[in-house]
Amino acid sequence: MASEAHAETLALREQFDTAAQQKDVATLGMWIFLITEVMFFGGMFLAYTVYRSSYPNVFARASSSINVYYGALNTVVLICSSFTMVLAVRGAQLGKRITTIVFLGLTLFLGLVFLGVKAFEWGEKFHEHHVPGPGFHLAGVPPGLQGQAQLFFSLYFAMTGLHALHMVVGAGLVITMMWLTYKGRFTAEYMTPIDITGLYWHFVDIIWIFLFPLLYLVDRHMGK
Amino acid sequence: MIRIELLTPNGHLFSSDTYNKLFTMHGVVMIFFFLIPSIPAVLGNFFLPLMIGARDLAFPRINLLSWYLLVIGGLFAIFAMLAGGVDTGWTFYTPYSTTYSNTWVIATALGIFVAGFSSILTGLNFIVTIHRMRAPGMTWFRMPLFVWAHYATSLIQVLGTPVLAVTLVLIFCERVFHIGIFDPALGGDPVLFQHLFWFYSHPAVYIMILPAMGVISELISVYSRKPIFGYSFVAFSSVAIAVLGFLVWGHHLFVSTQSFFAGMVFSFLSYFVAIPSAIKVFNWTATLYKGSISxxxxxxxxxxxxxxxxxxxxxxxxxxxxxxxxxxxxxxxxxxxxxxxxxxxxxxxxxxxxxxxxxxxxGRMxxxxxxxxxxxxxxxxxxxxxxxxxxxxxxxxxxxxxxxxxxxxxxxxxxxxxxxxxxxxxxxxxxxxxxxxxxxAVASSNPWGATGLEWRTPSPPPVQNFEKIPVVTHDAYDYSTTIGEVIEVG
Amino acid sequence: MTQHIDSVKTYALVFIALVFLTLLTTAVAYVDLGPFSPVVALAIATAKMLLVALFFMHVRHSTQLTRLVVTGGLLWLAILIFLTLADFGTRGWLGVPGR
Structure with a gap:
C-alpha cells in the first residue's frame, strides 16, 4: 500500500502510510498553527477591548482621524485577494498549472497593493504627528487626554504592523508556491502546500476583517 | 550562588544589582530553557512516537527546527547574561521592564520569544502525531498515560504560548519604538500586562508538571506490576488540569489592583485544580496497594x-x-x-x-x-x-x-x-x-519487564523505530497478558 | 481521496457577499446606534469570518477534528477575554480606591 502511494506522488515522506494521511496531517497541523495565531492576535485584541471600554470617547475621536477610505479600500483588496487565492487552490485541485500560477500571481499583486496602501497610510501618520512618541499630537483632544489617544495609535501601529508582517510572510509563501508550481512539483493528487498556503492567506484576511471595524469604524457618527 | 549570598544577613558577596540579575537569570534559564522543554523535548520526542507505534513524529523537520530555535533562544539569553544581565525578575513586570530597567531586557525577551516558538512547534507536532499517527489498534484508551500527559501539555503550549509571545512583542515595541501599551503615564494599565503574562505563565506551570506526572504514572505501574488504578480518571485528569489551568491565572494578581470580585472568582476557580491533582495522587497510591513493588x-x-x-x-x-x-x-x-x-x-x-x-x-544500564x-x-x-x-x-x-x-x-x-x-x-x-x-552493561530490549510499545523494539531503537508497525491488542499496563510474551507484530 | 471541489459560482457568490458586508459595516458606522454600534460591527465581522472559514478555507468539507480545533481555539480566546474583563469590568464595585 505504502509503495503504491509512493510511486503515485513521489512526495510521501517515510513516516506516513498513505498520501491521504499525509495530507490530513499537514492540514491539521496548519489549523493548529492558525489557532496559535488566533491567540497571538487575541492578546492584542484583549488589550484593545480593555482600553476601548476604559476610554470610549477618546478612542472614537482617534479612530475618526484615520482615513476610512484607505481602510475600506484595503478590505476590499484583501477580499479580492482571498477570492483569487481560492481560485488558485481550485486550479491546483484540478491540476491546471497555468490557472494556478495566474491566480497566485494575482493574489500576490493584490497583497502588494494592500501593503502599498498601508505604507502610504503610515507615511501620512508621520506627517500628522499621529505616531506615538514625544512629538505626538492629535487635534481636538484635550492635553490631559493626549496619552489615551496615544494608546489608540500604539495599538493601531502594533496591530496593523504585525498584520502587515504576516502579509509579507504570506507574499513570500505565494512566491514560493508559484515557483514550485512552475517547476511542476504539484499534481491534482498532491497539492497540499498550496492548500496550506491558502489557509494561511485566508486567515490573515480574517484578522483584517476584524481589524477594519475595530480600528477604523469606532463610532464614526460622533467623530465628524 | 544565590544561596551562598543568603548565608549571612547583610550579603557581602554581591551588590543588590547583581543579586537582582542573578535571580532573574536563575528564573529565566530554569523556567524557559530547562523546565518547560526538559521532559517534552528529551523524553517526549524520543518516546512519544515509540509509545503509540509510529515511525516518527508527524513533522520531523519542524521538530528539528524547534530544536534549533530553542538553541538560538538559549544563545540570546546567554548573550544577555554575559553582556550584563537582566534585573527584572523572570516575570518582566511593566513598567519596570519597559521604562526603567537599563539592562538587557530586549535580548532576553527575544530569547524567550524564540524559545516560545520552539515550544509551540513541539506542542503542535505532538497533538497532530497523537491524533493521526497511532498504530492500528492503539485506541485513545490504550495509550500510555505518558502520552495523555503530553497531549494535555501540548494543548497548553499551543493555546498559551502565543499570548506570551504577543506580550513580549509588545514589550519589545514599547522599548524600541516607545509606543506605550502598558505605560501608566498614557493611561495604560500595567495590570493588563500581568493578565496577559499569567494567562500563559500559570498554565506554563502545568507544562512543567504534567509531563512529569505522565512519567510517574508509567513508573508506578511498572514497578508495582499493576495496571494504573482508574486509568481513565488519570488520563482525563491530565486534560482537566490543562483546561482548568487556563482559568486560574488571576490568583497571581491578588495584591495588584485587580478588582476584588475577580479575585474571588479566581480564588474559587483555583481550588478546582486541586481536584484532578488529587485524583492523580490517590490513584497512584491505589495502584501501589497490593502491588509487587520493587x-x-x-x-x-x-x-x-x-x-x-x-x-x-x-x-x-x-x-x-x-x-x-x-x-x-x-x-x-x-x-x-x-x-x-x-x-x-x-x-x-x-x-x-x-x-x-x-x-x-x-542501550546501556x-x-x-x-x-x-x-x-x-x-x-x-x-x-x-x-x-x-x-x-x-x-x-x-x-x-x-x-x-x-x-x-x-x-x-x-x-x-x-x-x-x-x-x-x-x-x-x-x-x-x-x-x-x-x-x-x-549492555541493556536488553526490556530490562524492567514493562508493557509499553517502546519496550518491544531493540535498545536503542532503529531509525524507523519498528521493523514493522505493531498492532495493539491490549490495554496499556496489561501485565496479565504481556509479561514474558513475545508480542506478535503485524 | 475525499476532495470536494466547489464551483467557481459558489466562490463568486461568497466574494460578492463579503464585499457587500464590507460596505454595509462602513455605512452603519455613521449611524448612531448607541451602545449597539460595536455589537453590530462585530456581528458583521463574525459573519464575514464564517463565510471565509466555511467556504474559502473549506471548513464546510473538513473533518470533525478540524472543526473541533477551530471552535476550541475560539473558545480559548473567549476565556482569555472574558476572564480578564471579569477583572476590569468589576473594578470600582466595592467603592474602595485601588480595588
Missing part, C-alpha cells in the same frame, strides 16, 4: 515525586485562598511552594524518567547502587533546602532580597546547606550517566 532507582524518584508534590500542592491551596495569600505574597512561602512543585515535582519526574528510559535510549544513592541525596538535600523556606516565608521573609534581619539566619543557613547537598546529588548522575555510555 525499589529500583526510577521508583525512588517516583516516591519522591508523590511526597513532594503533595506538600507542594497542599501549600498551593493556602495560596489559592485569597485571605492567606495576601499575607504570604512575595515571601519565601511562595518560593518554597513553587520549588516543591517544580524541583520536587518536575525535576524528580525528569530524573525518574531519564533513569527509566536510559537503557532504551542508549547505569550503575544501580550509585543511582539509588544519588536519588536519596537529592531527596534529602531538597527538603533541607526548601522546607525552611516555608517557615521563613510564613514568618515574613520577602523574596528577592539579598539582605535580611538576623533572626532569619539559622533557617537561611540550613537552606544553603541543603542546596549544597542538592548540588552533589545532581552531579553524581551526570558522572555515572556519562560513565555508563561507555562502560555500562
Amino acid at each position: 525499589f529500583e532507582t526510577p521508583m525512588l524518584y517516583a516516591f519522591g515525586f508523590i511526597g513532594l508534590f503533595t506538600i507542594g500542592g497542599l501549600t498551593g491551596l493556602f495560596l489559592a485562598c485569597l485571605g492567606i495569600d495576601v499575607h504570604v505574597t512575595d515571601t519565601y512561602f511562595v518560593v518554597a511552594h513553587f520549588h516543591y512543585i517544580m524541583v520536587g515535582g518536575a525535576i524528580m519526574g525528569y530524573l525518574g524518567g531519564l533513569h527509566y528510559w536510559w537503557p532504551k535510549m542508549t 547505569y550503575p544501580e547502587g550509585w543511582a539509588k544513592l544519588s536519588a536519596l541525596v537529592i531527596f534529602l538535600g531538597f527538603n533541607l533546602t526548601f522546607f525552611p523556606q516555608f517557615i521563613l516565608g510564613y514568618l515574613g521573609m520577602p523574596r528577592r532580597y539579598h539582605t535580611y534581619p538576623s533572626e532569619f539566619q539559622v533557617l537561611h543557613v540550613l537552606s544553603t546547606a541543603g542546596a549544597s547537598v542538592l548540588a552533589v546529588g545532581y552531579i553524581i548522575p551526570v558522572i555515572y550517566f556519562i560513565w555508563s555510555l561507555r562502560y555500562g
Whole structure:
C-alpha cells in the first residue's frame, strides 16, 4: 500500500502510510498553527477591548482621524485577494498549472497593493504627528487626554504592523508556491502546500476583517 | 550562588544589582530553557512516537527546527547574561521592564520569544502525531498515560504560548519604538500586562508538571506490576488540569489592583485544580496497594515525586485562598511552594524518567547502587533546602532580597546547606550517566519487564523505530497478558 | 481521496457577499446606534469570518477534528477575554480606591 502511494506522488515522506494521511496531517497541523495565531492576535485584541471600554470617547475621536477610505479600500483588496487565492487552490485541485500560477500571481499583486496602501497610510501618520512618541499630537483632544489617544495609535501601529508582517510572510509563501508550481512539483493528487498556503492567506484576511471595524469604524457618527 | 549570598544577613558577596540579575537569570534559564522543554523535548520526542507505534513524529523537520530555535533562544539569553544581565525578575513586570530597567531586557525577551516558538512547534507536532499517527489498534484508551500527559501539555503550549509571545512583542515595541501599551503615564494599565503574562505563565506551570506526572504514572505501574488504578480518571485528569489551568491565572494578581470580585472568582476557580491533582495522587497510591513493588532507582524518584508534590500542592491551596495569600505574597512561602512543585515535582519526574528510559535510549544500564544513592541525596538535600523556606516565608521573609534581619539566619543557613547537598546529588548522575555510555552493561530490549510499545523494539531503537508497525491488542499496563510474551507484530 | 471541489459560482457568490458586508459595516458606522454600534460591527465581522472559514478555507468539507480545533481555539480566546474583563469590568464595585 505504502509503495503504491509512493510511486503515485513521489512526495510521501517515510513516516506516513498513505498520501491521504499525509495530507490530513499537514492540514491539521496548519489549523493548529492558525489557532496559535488566533491567540497571538487575541492578546492584542484583549488589550484593545480593555482600553476601548476604559476610554470610549477618546478612542472614537482617534479612530475618526484615520482615513476610512484607505481602510475600506484595503478590505476590499484583501477580499479580492482571498477570492483569487481560492481560485488558485481550485486550479491546483484540478491540476491546471497555468490557472494556478495566474491566480497566485494575482493574489500576490493584490497583497502588494494592500501593503502599498498601508505604507502610504503610515507615511501620512508621520506627517500628522499621529505616531506615538514625544512629538505626538492629535487635534481636538484635550492635553490631559493626549496619552489615551496615544494608546489608540500604539495599538493601531502594533496591530496593523504585525498584520502587515504576516502579509509579507504570506507574499513570500505565494512566491514560493508559484515557483514550485512552475517547476511542476504539484499534481491534482498532491497539492497540499498550496492548500496550506491558502489557509494561511485566508486567515490573515480574517484578522483584517476584524481589524477594519475595530480600528477604523469606532463610532464614526460622533467623530465628524 | 544565590544561596551562598543568603548565608549571612547583610550579603557581602554581591551588590543588590547583581543579586537582582542573578535571580532573574536563575528564573529565566530554569523556567524557559530547562523546565518547560526538559521532559517534552528529551523524553517526549524520543518516546512519544515509540509509545503509540509510529515511525516518527508527524513533522520531523519542524521538530528539528524547534530544536534549533530553542538553541538560538538559549544563545540570546546567554548573550544577555554575559553582556550584563537582566534585573527584572523572570516575570518582566511593566513598567519596570519597559521604562526603567537599563539592562538587557530586549535580548532576553527575544530569547524567550524564540524559545516560545520552539515550544509551540513541539506542542503542535505532538497533538497532530497523537491524533493521526497511532498504530492500528492503539485506541485513545490504550495509550500510555505518558502520552495523555503530553497531549494535555501540548494543548497548553499551543493555546498559551502565543499570548506570551504577543506580550513580549509588545514589550519589545514599547522599548524600541516607545509606543506605550502598558505605560501608566498614557493611561495604560500595567495590570493588563500581568493578565496577559499569567494567562500563559500559570498554565506554563502545568507544562512543567504534567509531563512529569505522565512519567510517574508509567513508573508506578511498572514497578508495582499493576495496571494504573482508574486509568481513565488519570488520563482525563491530565486534560482537566490543562483546561482548568487556563482559568486560574488571576490568583497571581491578588495584591495588584485587580478588582476584588475577580479575585474571588479566581480564588474559587483555583481550588478546582486541586481536584484532578488529587485524583492523580490517590490513584497512584491505589495502584501501589497490593502491588509487587520493587525499589529500583526510577521508583525512588517516583516516591519522591508523590511526597513532594503533595506538600507542594497542599501549600498551593493556602495560596489559592485569597485571605492567606495576601499575607504570604512575595515571601519565601511562595518560593518554597513553587520549588516543591517544580524541583520536587518536575525535576524528580525528569530524573525518574531519564533513569527509566536510559537503557532504551542508549542501550546501556547505569550503575544501580550509585543511582539509588544519588536519588536519596537529592531527596534529602531538597527538603533541607526548601522546607525552611516555608517557615521563613510564613514568618515574613520577602523574596528577592539579598539582605535580611538576623533572626532569619539559622533557617537561611540550613537552606544553603541543603542546596549544597542538592548540588552533589545532581552531579553524581551526570558522572555515572556519562560513565555508563561507555562502560555500562549492555541493556536488553526490556530490562524492567514493562508493557509499553517502546519496550518491544531493540535498545536503542532503529531509525524507523519498528521493523514493522505493531498492532495493539491490549490495554496499556496489561501485565496479565504481556509479561514474558513475545508480542506478535503485524 | 475525499476532495470536494466547489464551483467557481459558489466562490463568486461568497466574494460578492463579503464585499457587500464590507460596505454595509462602513455605512452603519455613521449611524448612531448607541451602545449597539460595536455589537453590530462585530456581528458583521463574525459573519464575514464564517463565510471565509466555511467556504474559502473549506471548513464546510473538513473533518470533525478540524472543526473541533477551530471552535476550541475560539473558545480559548473567549476565556482569555472574558476572564480578564471579569477583572476590569468589576473594578470600582466595592467603592474602595485601588480595588
